[in-house]
Amino acid sequence: MSDTLKLTDEEIVAKVRSDDRDLYAVIIERYKNKLLRYATNLVYDDDRASHVVQDSLVKAYINLNGFNTKKKFSSWIYRIVHNEAMNVIKKYQKEIPILDDFDFESDEDIAKDFEQKETTEHVEKCLKSIPLIYSEPLSLYYLDKKSYDEISDILRIPMGTVATRISRAKKLMKHICQKN
């Protein structure tokens, strides 16, 4: 098991594809919390976010042979979650709660340090009050620690656009969130 933990995502995927299906559980464990936070930031609902994550992981498994192991698995799985979340947003467009009234439920796994946790919560609250096209790259960059290149892969937008959106998102965050 300890050997498995040392393997990269792409190596595990290669093993899952060849014969060892049980190793897919390692992938799920590695990603489920990160993906849930990402999905929650997109759909603003814990239950829907859980469904998005579960459906995405199932889809990823079904299409695992279509994944190019020379590329980053994390970008691929985040892309699948992004697509699933967009489908949910379109489906429930009218039902999505008004952002300012949204009562965010804290997640103990987000950050161990209380100060960091509080900051993260505040940032996540603020993220909900700016348009999705800006909040999504910003959350990927700061909360999920993705590089511009990875964000470009996940959102399928050029790197220049990623930089522009993050820059605008920061200005919006400053403008909106410093009032609170």
Add this chain to the structure above:
Amino acid sequence: MSKELKNITNNIMDQIHEKKIKMKPRAYFIAGSILTFMGLVSSVVASVFLVGLIRFSMRSHGPMASYKLDQILSSFPWWIPILAIIGLIAGIWLLRKYDFSFKVNFKMVIIGFVLAIVVGGWIIDSIGLNDALIRRGPLQGIMRQCMQDNNTQGGQRCSPAGWGRNREN
């Protein structure tokens, strides 16, 4: 965290063990890639050929000074540019499906794509590839129909050899 997410690993792994979810075979993705590539190539080829066909159609009316604009408009085969545009849209749509398309400036890709098609159509028409196609190509029927139409309407010829002659007349 919802209870559902806590059980997500077990849920998915159970489905895998019970074979409720199965991986799609590698051949499925290889076939998909091949078909996508073929679709892209055929839409480009069709667009190039249709550009050539439009030039052919315009020339088959004779020298520019000898006919009126309304004659061009009335006899112009509008379905050809419409098909060419559809071909272009389909080509661009397929191109966007490719992973690399978002990494480059998409405006430049579209401009390059359109230029390549127009230049490709012009070159094919200029080197006389249309001549070969009219004799034994897949659009033989369309070309023949055009020739017949022109013969009955204006008495002008649009035979392969006539393309050049009409321009010179």
